[in-house]
Amino acid sequence: MSPADSNARPLRILVCIKQVPKAQELQVDPVTQTLKRVGVPSEINPPDANALEIALTLKDRHAAEVVVLSMGPTSFDESLERAVAMGADRAVLLTDRILGGSDTVPTAYALSETIQKIGGYDLILTGEETTDASTGHVGPGIAGHLDLPQITYVSEVRIVDGTVRARRTAEDGTEWWQTAMPSLCTVNFGCNKPRSPTLTGKIRVKRGGVIAHWSCADVGIDPKKVGLLNSPTIVAKVDTIRLPPRAGHIFSGEPKETVRALLEALIRDRVIAP
Ligand SMILES: Cc1cc2nc3c(=O)[nH]c(=O)nc-3n(C[C@H](O)[C@H](O)[C@H](O)COP(=O)(O)OP(=O)(O)OC[C@H]3O[C@@H](n4cnc5c(N)ncnc54)[C@H](O)[C@@H]3O)c2cc1C
Structure with missing residues:
Protein backbone atom coordinates (compact mmCIF):
# COMPACT_ATOMS: atom_id res chain seq x y z
CA MET A 1 0.00 0.00 0.00
CA SER A 2 1.34 3.44 -0.84
CA PRO A 3 2.03 5.65 2.20
CA ALA A 4 -0.34 8.29 0.84
CA ASP A 5 -3.20 5.84 0.45
CA SER A 6 -4.89 6.62 3.74
CA ASN A 7 -8.43 5.68 2.66
CA ALA A 8 -8.06 2.00 3.48
CA ARG A 9 -6.59 2.41 6.97
CA PRO A 10 -6.26 4.99 9.74
CA LEU A 11 -3.90 7.87 9.20
CA ARG A 12 -0.46 6.92 10.55
CA ILE A 13 1.61 9.58 12.29
CA LEU A 14 5.19 8.81 13.32
CA VAL A 15 6.85 10.92 16.00
CA CYS A 16 10.63 10.80 16.47
CA ILE A 17 11.61 11.31 20.08
CA LYS A 18 15.03 11.41 21.68
CA GLN A 19 15.67 10.95 25.39
CA VAL A 20 17.88 13.72 26.74
CA PRO A 21 19.30 14.65 30.15
CA LYS A 22 16.93 17.07 31.93
CA ALA A 23 17.95 20.61 30.98
CA GLN A 24 18.76 21.62 34.58
CA GLU A 25 20.93 18.52 34.95
CA LEU A 26 23.09 18.99 31.81
CA GLN A 27 26.69 18.41 32.87
CA VAL A 28 29.86 17.94 30.87
CA ASP A 29 32.43 15.42 32.10
CA PRO A 30 35.55 17.57 32.65
CA VAL A 31 37.86 14.72 31.59
CA THR A 32 36.13 13.18 28.55
CA GLN A 33 34.43 16.43 27.44
CA THR A 34 31.25 14.45 26.75
CA LEU A 35 27.77 14.86 28.19
CA LYS A 36 27.12 12.96 31.40
CA ARG A 37 24.17 10.69 30.63
CA VAL A 38 24.52 7.88 33.18
CA GLY A 39 22.80 8.49 36.50
CA VAL A 40 21.40 11.82 35.28
CA PRO A 41 17.58 12.26 35.29
CA SER A 42 16.28 12.21 31.72
CA GLU A 43 13.20 13.38 29.86
CA ILE A 44 11.66 13.34 26.39
CA ASN A 45 13.47 16.07 24.44
CA PRO A 46 11.03 18.97 25.13
CA PRO A 47 10.29 19.91 21.46
CA ASP A 48 9.62 16.18 20.80
CA ALA A 49 7.01 16.25 23.58
CA ASN A 50 5.45 19.23 21.75
CA ALA A 51 5.51 17.18 18.51
CA LEU A 52 3.85 14.28 20.32
CA GLU A 53 1.14 16.60 21.62
CA ILE A 54 0.40 17.73 18.05
CA ALA A 55 0.21 14.07 16.95
CA LEU A 56 -2.14 13.18 19.81
CA THR A 57 -4.39 16.16 19.00
CA LEU A 58 -4.56 14.92 15.38
CA LYS A 59 -5.29 11.42 16.70
CA ASP A 60 -8.25 12.81 18.69
CA ARG A 61 -9.58 14.58 15.57
CA HIS A 62 -8.89 11.99 12.88
CA ALA A 63 -8.67 8.67 14.77
CA ALA A 64 -5.06 8.45 13.61
CA GLU A 65 -2.56 5.86 14.75
CA VAL A 66 0.43 7.41 16.54
CA VAL A 67 3.72 5.51 16.53
CA VAL A 68 6.72 6.87 18.44
CA LEU A 69 10.21 6.06 17.26
CA SER A 70 13.59 6.46 18.88
CA MET A 71 17.17 5.44 18.30
CA GLY A 72 19.32 4.86 21.36
CA PRO A 73 20.09 2.52 24.26
CA THR A 74 17.33 0.51 25.99
CA SER A 75 17.23 3.15 28.76
CA PHE A 76 15.25 5.19 26.16
CA ASP A 77 12.32 2.82 26.90
CA GLU A 78 11.53 5.13 29.82
CA SER A 79 10.59 7.95 27.43
CA LEU A 80 8.85 5.65 24.97
CA GLU A 81 6.73 4.23 27.80
CA ARG A 82 5.83 7.75 28.86
CA ALA A 83 4.82 8.58 25.27
CA VAL A 84 2.55 5.51 25.14
CA ALA A 85 1.08 6.40 28.55
CA MET A 86 0.34 9.86 27.11
CA GLY A 87 -1.67 8.27 24.28
CA ALA A 88 0.65 6.96 21.53
CA ASP A 89 -0.45 3.57 20.19
CA ARG A 90 2.94 1.87 20.11
CA ALA A 91 6.66 2.50 20.03
CA VAL A 92 9.72 1.31 18.15
CA LEU A 93 13.25 1.56 19.55
CA LEU A 94 16.14 1.10 17.16
CA THR A 95 18.82 -0.12 19.50
CA ASP A 96 22.18 -1.60 18.56
CA ARG A 97 25.72 -1.21 19.86
CA ILE A 98 27.00 -0.41 16.38
CA LEU A 99 24.97 2.83 16.41
CA GLY A 100 27.04 4.24 19.32
CA GLY A 101 28.69 7.59 18.56
CA SER A 102 26.56 8.26 15.46
CA ASP A 103 26.34 11.91 14.54
CA THR A 104 23.39 13.43 12.71
CA VAL A 105 24.32 11.87 9.34
CA PRO A 106 24.01 8.20 10.41
CA THR A 107 21.15 9.11 12.78
CA ALA A 108 19.02 10.55 9.98
CA TYR A 109 19.92 7.59 7.75
CA ALA A 110 19.13 4.96 10.43
CA LEU A 111 15.86 6.62 11.46
CA SER A 112 14.72 6.93 7.84
CA GLU A 113 15.44 3.22 7.22
CA THR A 114 13.46 2.36 10.35
CA ILE A 115 10.59 4.58 9.20
CA GLN A 116 10.55 2.71 5.90
CA LYS A 117 10.38 -0.59 7.76
CA ILE A 118 7.42 0.68 9.83
CA GLY A 119 5.87 1.78 6.52
CA GLY A 120 2.43 3.17 5.73
CA TYR A 121 3.18 6.58 7.20
CA ASP A 122 1.30 9.75 6.27
CA LEU A 123 2.99 12.32 8.50
CA ILE A 124 6.33 12.33 10.34
CA LEU A 125 6.90 14.77 13.20
CA THR A 126 10.23 15.59 14.81
CA GLY A 127 11.27 18.31 17.23
CA GLU A 128 13.00 21.40 15.84
CA GLU A 129 16.17 20.38 17.70
CA THR A 130 17.37 18.63 20.82
CA THR A 131 18.38 20.22 24.11
CA ASP A 132 21.56 18.13 24.35
CA ALA A 133 23.19 18.75 20.94
CA SER A 134 20.81 21.19 19.22
CA THR A 135 21.94 20.71 15.64
CA GLY A 136 18.42 20.63 14.16
CA HIS A 137 19.75 18.40 11.35
CA VAL A 138 17.91 15.16 11.94
CA GLY A 139 14.35 16.12 10.88
CA PRO A 140 15.41 17.65 7.53
CA GLY A 141 17.89 14.75 7.10
CA ILE A 142 15.07 12.20 7.37
CA ALA A 143 12.95 14.18 4.89
CA GLY A 144 15.93 14.17 2.50
CA HIS A 145 16.46 10.41 2.74
CA LEU A 146 12.76 9.69 2.22
CA ASP A 147 12.40 12.40 -0.44
CA LEU A 148 9.49 13.98 1.44
CA PRO A 149 8.23 17.57 1.44
CA GLN A 150 8.97 19.21 4.79
CA ILE A 151 7.72 22.18 6.78
CA THR A 152 10.14 23.30 9.49
CA TYR A 153 9.54 25.18 12.77
CA VAL A 154 5.80 24.54 12.94
CA SER A 155 3.59 25.38 15.89
CA GLU A 156 0.27 24.02 14.61
CA VAL A 157 -0.62 21.24 12.17
CA ARG A 158 -3.98 20.56 10.54
CA ILE A 159 -4.99 17.81 8.14
CA VAL A 160 -7.50 19.11 5.63
CA ASP A 161 -8.77 17.16 2.60
CA GLY A 162 -5.82 14.79 2.71
CA THR A 163 -3.20 17.55 2.88
CA VAL A 164 -1.07 18.89 5.72
CA ARG A 165 -1.42 22.55 6.60
CA ALA A 166 1.05 23.91 9.13
CA ARG A 167 1.69 27.24 10.77
CA ARG A 168 5.40 27.98 10.46
CA THR A 169 7.28 30.47 12.61
CA ALA A 170 9.23 32.95 10.50
CA GLU A 171 11.52 35.74 11.68
CA ASP A 172 8.87 38.42 11.44
CA GLY A 173 5.68 36.47 12.10
CA THR A 174 4.03 33.25 11.00
CA GLU A 175 3.25 31.66 7.64
CA TRP A 176 0.81 28.89 6.68
CA TRP A 177 2.22 26.19 4.37
CA GLN A 178 0.48 23.26 2.77
CA THR A 179 1.91 19.96 1.47
CA ALA A 180 0.66 16.67 0.18
CA MET A 181 1.10 13.63 2.40
CA PRO A 182 3.32 11.87 3.27
CA SER A 183 5.38 14.77 4.59
CA LEU A 184 7.52 15.77 7.55
CA CYS A 185 7.19 18.68 9.98
CA THR A 186 9.68 19.81 12.60
CA VAL A 187 7.93 21.23 15.66
CA ASN A 188 8.74 24.34 17.67
CA PHE A 189 9.76 24.08 21.29
CA GLY A 190 7.03 25.32 23.65
CA CYS A 191 4.26 25.62 21.04
CA ASN A 192 1.79 23.72 23.24
CA LYS A 193 1.45 22.07 26.64
CA PRO A 194 2.10 18.33 26.33
CA ARG A 195 -0.57 16.27 28.09
CA SER A 196 0.20 14.11 31.12
CA PRO A 197 0.18 10.31 31.02
CA THR A 198 -3.24 8.83 31.85
CA LEU A 199 -4.04 5.93 34.16
CA THR A 200 -5.37 3.91 31.20
CA GLY A 201 -2.14 4.64 29.30
CA LYS A 202 0.00 3.57 32.26
CA ILE A 203 -1.97 0.31 32.52
CA ARG A 204 -1.36 -0.37 28.80
CA VAL A 205 2.37 0.12 29.40
CA LYS A 206 2.30 -2.11 32.47
CA ARG A 207 0.67 -4.93 30.45
CA GLY A 208 3.69 -4.80 28.13
CA GLY A 209 4.12 -5.41 24.43
CA VAL A 210 3.91 -1.74 23.44
CA ILE A 211 7.60 -1.27 22.55
CA ALA A 212 9.32 -3.19 19.75
CA HIS A 213 13.13 -3.36 19.91
CA TRP A 214 14.78 -3.58 16.51
CA SER A 215 18.47 -4.07 15.76
CA CYS A 216 20.23 -2.72 12.66
CA ALA A 217 20.04 -6.22 11.14
CA ASP A 218 16.26 -6.31 11.75
CA VAL A 219 15.89 -3.08 9.78
CA GLY A 220 18.50 -3.82 7.12
CA ILE A 221 20.75 -0.90 8.10
CA ASP A 222 24.20 -0.96 6.50
CA PRO A 223 26.75 -1.20 9.42
CA LYS A 224 29.25 0.73 7.25
CA LYS A 225 27.01 3.80 7.36
CA VAL A 226 26.51 4.14 11.14
CA GLY A 227 28.48 4.55 14.36
CA LEU A 228 31.36 6.76 15.41
CA LEU A 229 33.70 5.74 12.59
CA ASN A 230 31.12 6.60 9.95
CA SER A 231 30.25 9.98 11.45
CA PRO A 232 31.90 12.95 9.75
CA THR A 233 31.54 15.30 12.76
CA ILE A 234 34.17 15.40 15.48
CA VAL A 235 33.23 17.26 18.68
CA ALA A 236 36.72 18.58 19.41
CA LYS A 237 35.99 20.52 22.58
CA VAL A 238 33.07 21.34 24.83
CA ASP A 239 33.28 24.30 27.18
CA THR A 240 31.06 25.00 30.15
CA ILE A 241 30.29 28.69 30.31
CA ARG A 242 29.98 30.12 33.80
C1 LIG B 1 27.74 18.41 22.91
C2 LIG B 1 27.40 17.66 21.65
C3 LIG B 1 27.61 18.26 20.44
C4 LIG B 1 27.30 17.60 19.25
N1 LIG B 1 27.51 18.24 18.08
C5 LIG B 1 27.23 17.61 16.93
C6 LIG B 1 27.47 18.27 15.68
O1 LIG B 1 27.94 19.41 15.63
N2 LIG B 1 27.16 17.59 14.54
C7 LIG B 1 26.63 16.32 14.57
O2 LIG B 1 26.36 15.75 13.51
N3 LIG B 1 26.39 15.68 15.74
C8 LIG B 1 26.68 16.28 16.91
N4 LIG B 1 26.47 15.62 18.09
C9 LIG B 1 25.90 14.28 18.08
C10 LIG B 1 24.34 14.32 18.13
O3 LIG B 1 23.88 14.50 19.45
C11 LIG B 1 23.81 13.02 17.72
O4 LIG B 1 24.36 12.72 16.51
C12 LIG B 1 22.32 12.83 17.55
O5 LIG B 1 22.18 11.57 16.91
C13 LIG B 1 21.45 13.78 16.74
O6 LIG B 1 21.76 15.10 16.84
P1 LIG B 1 20.91 16.18 17.64
O7 LIG B 1 20.74 15.72 19.03
O8 LIG B 1 21.59 17.47 17.38
O9 LIG B 1 19.47 16.14 16.96
P2 LIG B 1 18.64 17.32 16.25
O10 LIG B 1 18.92 17.32 14.81
O11 LIG B 1 18.78 18.61 17.01
O12 LIG B 1 17.19 16.70 16.52
C14 LIG B 1 16.04 17.11 15.80
C15 LIG B 1 14.97 16.10 16.04
O13 LIG B 1 15.32 14.85 15.46
C16 LIG B 1 14.81 13.77 16.26
N5 LIG B 1 15.91 12.98 16.77
C17 LIG B 1 17.21 13.33 16.95
N6 LIG B 1 17.91 12.29 17.44
C18 LIG B 1 17.03 11.27 17.59
C19 LIG B 1 17.13 9.94 18.07
N7 LIG B 1 18.28 9.41 18.51
N8 LIG B 1 16.00 9.17 18.09
C20 LIG B 1 14.82 9.69 17.64
N9 LIG B 1 14.66 10.93 17.19
C21 LIG B 1 15.76 11.71 17.15
C22 LIG B 1 14.04 14.42 17.39
O14 LIG B 1 12.69 14.55 17.01
C23 LIG B 1 14.70 15.78 17.51
O15 LIG B 1 13.88 16.77 18.09
C24 LIG B 1 26.77 16.28 19.28
C25 LIG B 1 26.54 15.67 20.52
C26 LIG B 1 26.86 16.35 21.69
C27 LIG B 1 26.59 15.67 23.00
Whole structure:
Protein backbone atom coordinates (compact mmCIF):
# COMPACT_ATOMS: atom_id res chain seq x y z
CA MET A 1 0.00 0.00 0.00
CA SER A 2 1.34 3.44 -0.84
CA PRO A 3 2.03 5.65 2.20
CA ALA A 4 -0.34 8.29 0.84
CA ASP A 5 -3.20 5.84 0.45
CA SER A 6 -4.89 6.62 3.74
CA ASN A 7 -8.43 5.68 2.66
CA ALA A 8 -8.06 2.00 3.48
CA ARG A 9 -6.59 2.41 6.97
CA PRO A 10 -6.26 4.99 9.74
CA LEU A 11 -3.90 7.87 9.20
CA ARG A 12 -0.46 6.92 10.55
CA ILE A 13 1.61 9.58 12.29
CA LEU A 14 5.19 8.81 13.32
CA VAL A 15 6.85 10.92 16.00
CA CYS A 16 10.63 10.80 16.47
CA ILE A 17 11.61 11.31 20.08
CA LYS A 18 15.03 11.41 21.68
CA GLN A 19 15.67 10.95 25.39
CA VAL A 20 17.88 13.72 26.74
CA PRO A 21 19.30 14.65 30.15
CA LYS A 22 16.93 17.07 31.93
CA ALA A 23 17.95 20.61 30.98
CA GLN A 24 18.76 21.62 34.58
CA GLU A 25 20.93 18.52 34.95
CA LEU A 26 23.09 18.99 31.81
CA GLN A 27 26.69 18.41 32.87
CA VAL A 28 29.86 17.94 30.87
CA ASP A 29 32.43 15.42 32.10
CA PRO A 30 35.55 17.57 32.65
CA VAL A 31 37.86 14.72 31.59
CA THR A 32 36.13 13.18 28.55
CA GLN A 33 34.43 16.43 27.44
CA THR A 34 31.25 14.45 26.75
CA LEU A 35 27.77 14.86 28.19
CA LYS A 36 27.12 12.96 31.40
CA ARG A 37 24.17 10.69 30.63
CA VAL A 38 24.52 7.88 33.18
CA GLY A 39 22.80 8.49 36.50
CA VAL A 40 21.40 11.82 35.28
CA PRO A 41 17.58 12.26 35.29
CA SER A 42 16.28 12.21 31.72
CA GLU A 43 13.20 13.38 29.86
CA ILE A 44 11.66 13.34 26.39
CA ASN A 45 13.47 16.07 24.44
CA PRO A 46 11.03 18.97 25.13
CA PRO A 47 10.29 19.91 21.46
CA ASP A 48 9.62 16.18 20.80
CA ALA A 49 7.01 16.25 23.58
CA ASN A 50 5.45 19.23 21.75
CA ALA A 51 5.51 17.18 18.51
CA LEU A 52 3.85 14.28 20.32
CA GLU A 53 1.14 16.60 21.62
CA ILE A 54 0.40 17.73 18.05
CA ALA A 55 0.21 14.07 16.95
CA LEU A 56 -2.14 13.18 19.81
CA THR A 57 -4.39 16.16 19.00
CA LEU A 58 -4.56 14.92 15.38
CA LYS A 59 -5.29 11.42 16.70
CA ASP A 60 -8.25 12.81 18.69
CA ARG A 61 -9.58 14.58 15.57
CA HIS A 62 -8.89 11.99 12.88
CA ALA A 63 -8.67 8.67 14.77
CA ALA A 64 -5.06 8.45 13.61
CA GLU A 65 -2.56 5.86 14.75
CA VAL A 66 0.43 7.41 16.54
CA VAL A 67 3.72 5.51 16.53
CA VAL A 68 6.72 6.87 18.44
CA LEU A 69 10.21 6.06 17.26
CA SER A 70 13.59 6.46 18.88
CA MET A 71 17.17 5.44 18.30
CA GLY A 72 19.32 4.86 21.36
CA PRO A 73 20.09 2.52 24.26
CA THR A 74 17.33 0.51 25.99
CA SER A 75 17.23 3.15 28.76
CA PHE A 76 15.25 5.19 26.16
CA ASP A 77 12.32 2.82 26.90
CA GLU A 78 11.53 5.13 29.82
CA SER A 79 10.59 7.95 27.43
CA LEU A 80 8.85 5.65 24.97
CA GLU A 81 6.73 4.23 27.80
CA ARG A 82 5.83 7.75 28.86
CA ALA A 83 4.82 8.58 25.27
CA VAL A 84 2.55 5.51 25.14
CA ALA A 85 1.08 6.40 28.55
CA MET A 86 0.34 9.86 27.11
CA GLY A 87 -1.67 8.27 24.28
CA ALA A 88 0.65 6.96 21.53
CA ASP A 89 -0.45 3.57 20.19
CA ARG A 90 2.94 1.87 20.11
CA ALA A 91 6.66 2.50 20.03
CA VAL A 92 9.72 1.31 18.15
CA LEU A 93 13.25 1.56 19.55
CA LEU A 94 16.14 1.10 17.16
CA THR A 95 18.82 -0.12 19.50
CA ASP A 96 22.18 -1.60 18.56
CA ARG A 97 25.72 -1.21 19.86
CA ILE A 98 27.00 -0.41 16.38
CA LEU A 99 24.97 2.83 16.41
CA GLY A 100 27.04 4.24 19.32
CA GLY A 101 28.69 7.59 18.56
CA SER A 102 26.56 8.26 15.46
CA ASP A 103 26.34 11.91 14.54
CA THR A 104 23.39 13.43 12.71
CA VAL A 105 24.32 11.87 9.34
CA PRO A 106 24.01 8.20 10.41
CA THR A 107 21.15 9.11 12.78
CA ALA A 108 19.02 10.55 9.98
CA TYR A 109 19.92 7.59 7.75
CA ALA A 110 19.13 4.96 10.43
CA LEU A 111 15.86 6.62 11.46
CA SER A 112 14.72 6.93 7.84
CA GLU A 113 15.44 3.22 7.22
CA THR A 114 13.46 2.36 10.35
CA ILE A 115 10.59 4.58 9.20
CA GLN A 116 10.55 2.71 5.90
CA LYS A 117 10.38 -0.59 7.76
CA ILE A 118 7.42 0.68 9.83
CA GLY A 119 5.87 1.78 6.52
CA GLY A 120 2.43 3.17 5.73
CA TYR A 121 3.18 6.58 7.20
CA ASP A 122 1.30 9.75 6.27
CA LEU A 123 2.99 12.32 8.50
CA ILE A 124 6.33 12.33 10.34
CA LEU A 125 6.90 14.77 13.20
CA THR A 126 10.23 15.59 14.81
CA GLY A 127 11.27 18.31 17.23
CA GLU A 128 13.00 21.40 15.84
CA GLU A 129 16.17 20.38 17.70
CA THR A 130 17.37 18.63 20.82
CA THR A 131 18.38 20.22 24.11
CA ASP A 132 21.56 18.13 24.35
CA ALA A 133 23.19 18.75 20.94
CA SER A 134 20.81 21.19 19.22
CA THR A 135 21.94 20.71 15.64
CA GLY A 136 18.42 20.63 14.16
CA HIS A 137 19.75 18.40 11.35
CA VAL A 138 17.91 15.16 11.94
CA GLY A 139 14.35 16.12 10.88
CA PRO A 140 15.41 17.65 7.53
CA GLY A 141 17.89 14.75 7.10
CA ILE A 142 15.07 12.20 7.37
CA ALA A 143 12.95 14.18 4.89
CA GLY A 144 15.93 14.17 2.50
CA HIS A 145 16.46 10.41 2.74
CA LEU A 146 12.76 9.69 2.22
CA ASP A 147 12.40 12.40 -0.44
CA LEU A 148 9.49 13.98 1.44
CA PRO A 149 8.23 17.57 1.44
CA GLN A 150 8.97 19.21 4.79
CA ILE A 151 7.72 22.18 6.78
CA THR A 152 10.14 23.30 9.49
CA TYR A 153 9.54 25.18 12.77
CA VAL A 154 5.80 24.54 12.94
CA SER A 155 3.59 25.38 15.89
CA GLU A 156 0.27 24.02 14.61
CA VAL A 157 -0.62 21.24 12.17
CA ARG A 158 -3.98 20.56 10.54
CA ILE A 159 -4.99 17.81 8.14
CA VAL A 160 -7.50 19.11 5.63
CA ASP A 161 -8.77 17.16 2.60
CA GLY A 162 -5.82 14.79 2.71
CA THR A 163 -3.20 17.55 2.88
CA VAL A 164 -1.07 18.89 5.72
CA ARG A 165 -1.42 22.55 6.60
CA ALA A 166 1.05 23.91 9.13
CA ARG A 167 1.69 27.24 10.77
CA ARG A 168 5.40 27.98 10.46
CA THR A 169 7.28 30.47 12.61
CA ALA A 170 9.23 32.95 10.50
CA GLU A 171 11.52 35.74 11.68
CA ASP A 172 8.87 38.42 11.44
CA GLY A 173 5.68 36.47 12.10
CA THR A 174 4.03 33.25 11.00
CA GLU A 175 3.25 31.66 7.64
CA TRP A 176 0.81 28.89 6.68
CA TRP A 177 2.22 26.19 4.37
CA GLN A 178 0.48 23.26 2.77
CA THR A 179 1.91 19.96 1.47
CA ALA A 180 0.66 16.67 0.18
CA MET A 181 1.10 13.63 2.40
CA PRO A 182 3.32 11.87 3.27
CA SER A 183 5.38 14.77 4.59
CA LEU A 184 7.52 15.77 7.55
CA CYS A 185 7.19 18.68 9.98
CA THR A 186 9.68 19.81 12.60
CA VAL A 187 7.93 21.23 15.66
CA ASN A 188 8.74 24.34 17.67
CA PHE A 189 9.76 24.08 21.29
CA GLY A 190 7.03 25.32 23.65
CA CYS A 191 4.26 25.62 21.04
CA ASN A 192 1.79 23.72 23.24
CA LYS A 193 1.45 22.07 26.64
CA PRO A 194 2.10 18.33 26.33
CA ARG A 195 -0.57 16.27 28.09
CA SER A 196 0.20 14.11 31.12
CA PRO A 197 0.18 10.31 31.02
CA THR A 198 -3.24 8.83 31.85
CA LEU A 199 -4.04 5.93 34.16
CA THR A 200 -5.37 3.91 31.20
CA GLY A 201 -2.14 4.64 29.30
CA LYS A 202 0.00 3.57 32.26
CA ILE A 203 -1.97 0.31 32.52
CA ARG A 204 -1.36 -0.37 28.80
CA VAL A 205 2.37 0.12 29.40
CA LYS A 206 2.30 -2.11 32.47
CA ARG A 207 0.67 -4.93 30.45
CA GLY A 208 3.69 -4.80 28.13
CA GLY A 209 4.12 -5.41 24.43
CA VAL A 210 3.91 -1.74 23.44
CA ILE A 211 7.60 -1.27 22.55
CA ALA A 212 9.32 -3.19 19.75
CA HIS A 213 13.13 -3.36 19.91
CA TRP A 214 14.78 -3.58 16.51
CA SER A 215 18.47 -4.07 15.76
CA CYS A 216 20.23 -2.72 12.66
CA ALA A 217 20.04 -6.22 11.14
CA ASP A 218 16.26 -6.31 11.75
CA VAL A 219 15.89 -3.08 9.78
CA GLY A 220 18.50 -3.82 7.12
CA ILE A 221 20.75 -0.90 8.10
CA ASP A 222 24.20 -0.96 6.50
CA PRO A 223 26.75 -1.20 9.42
CA LYS A 224 29.25 0.73 7.25
CA LYS A 225 27.01 3.80 7.36
CA VAL A 226 26.51 4.14 11.14
CA GLY A 227 28.48 4.55 14.36
CA LEU A 228 31.36 6.76 15.41
CA LEU A 229 33.70 5.74 12.59
CA ASN A 230 31.12 6.60 9.95
CA SER A 231 30.25 9.98 11.45
CA PRO A 232 31.90 12.95 9.75
CA THR A 233 31.54 15.30 12.76
CA ILE A 234 34.17 15.40 15.48
CA VAL A 235 33.23 17.26 18.68
CA ALA A 236 36.72 18.58 19.41
CA LYS A 237 35.99 20.52 22.58
CA VAL A 238 33.07 21.34 24.83
CA ASP A 239 33.28 24.30 27.18
CA THR A 240 31.06 25.00 30.15
CA ILE A 241 30.29 28.69 30.31
CA ARG A 242 29.98 30.12 33.80
CA LEU A 243 27.60 33.05 33.73
CA PRO A 244 28.55 35.99 35.96
CA PRO A 245 26.18 36.60 38.88
CA ARG A 246 23.45 39.14 38.10
CA ALA A 247 23.59 42.52 39.81
CA GLY A 248 19.91 42.28 40.69
CA HIS A 249 19.34 46.05 40.69
CA ILE A 250 15.68 46.87 41.38
CA PHE A 251 14.36 50.29 40.36
CA SER A 252 11.43 51.47 42.45
CA GLY A 253 9.39 54.61 42.91
CA GLU A 254 7.10 56.57 40.61
CA PRO A 255 6.76 54.73 37.25
CA LYS A 256 7.87 57.73 35.17
CA GLU A 257 11.01 58.31 37.25
CA THR A 258 11.69 54.57 37.54
CA VAL A 259 11.58 54.03 33.77
CA ARG A 260 13.82 57.08 33.26
CA ALA A 261 16.37 55.69 35.77
CA LEU A 262 16.20 52.25 34.09
CA LEU A 263 16.79 53.74 30.63
CA GLU A 264 19.73 55.80 31.91
CA ALA A 265 21.27 52.69 33.48
CA LEU A 266 20.80 50.68 30.24
CA ILE A 267 22.45 53.46 28.21
CA ARG A 268 25.26 53.79 30.77
CA ASP A 269 25.90 50.02 30.56
CA ARG A 270 25.77 50.22 26.72
CA VAL A 271 22.85 47.78 26.52
CA ILE A 272 20.95 50.27 24.34
CA ALA A 273 22.08 53.29 22.36
CA PRO A 274 21.13 56.78 23.66
C1 LIG B 1 27.74 18.41 22.91
C2 LIG B 1 27.40 17.66 21.65
C3 LIG B 1 27.61 18.26 20.44
C4 LIG B 1 27.30 17.60 19.25
N1 LIG B 1 27.51 18.24 18.08
C5 LIG B 1 27.23 17.61 16.93
C6 LIG B 1 27.47 18.27 15.68
O1 LIG B 1 27.94 19.41 15.63
N2 LIG B 1 27.16 17.59 14.54
C7 LIG B 1 26.63 16.32 14.57
O2 LIG B 1 26.36 15.75 13.51
N3 LIG B 1 26.39 15.68 15.74
C8 LIG B 1 26.68 16.28 16.91
N4 LIG B 1 26.47 15.62 18.09
C9 LIG B 1 25.90 14.28 18.08
C10 LIG B 1 24.34 14.32 18.13
O3 LIG B 1 23.88 14.50 19.45
C11 LIG B 1 23.81 13.02 17.72
O4 LIG B 1 24.36 12.72 16.51
C12 LIG B 1 22.32 12.83 17.55
O5 LIG B 1 22.18 11.57 16.91
C13 LIG B 1 21.45 13.78 16.74
O6 LIG B 1 21.76 15.10 16.84
P1 LIG B 1 20.91 16.18 17.64
O7 LIG B 1 20.74 15.72 19.03
O8 LIG B 1 21.59 17.47 17.38
O9 LIG B 1 19.47 16.14 16.96
P2 LIG B 1 18.64 17.32 16.25
O10 LIG B 1 18.92 17.32 14.81
O11 LIG B 1 18.78 18.61 17.01
O12 LIG B 1 17.19 16.70 16.52
C14 LIG B 1 16.04 17.11 15.80
C15 LIG B 1 14.97 16.10 16.04
O13 LIG B 1 15.32 14.85 15.46
C16 LIG B 1 14.81 13.77 16.26
N5 LIG B 1 15.91 12.98 16.77
C17 LIG B 1 17.21 13.33 16.95
N6 LIG B 1 17.91 12.29 17.44
C18 LIG B 1 17.03 11.27 17.59
C19 LIG B 1 17.13 9.94 18.07
N7 LIG B 1 18.28 9.41 18.51
N8 LIG B 1 16.00 9.17 18.09
C20 LIG B 1 14.82 9.69 17.64
N9 LIG B 1 14.66 10.93 17.19
C21 LIG B 1 15.76 11.71 17.15
C22 LIG B 1 14.04 14.42 17.39
O14 LIG B 1 12.69 14.55 17.01
C23 LIG B 1 14.70 15.78 17.51
O15 LIG B 1 13.88 16.77 18.09
C24 LIG B 1 26.77 16.28 19.28
C25 LIG B 1 26.54 15.67 20.52
C26 LIG B 1 26.86 16.35 21.69
C27 LIG B 1 26.59 15.67 23.00
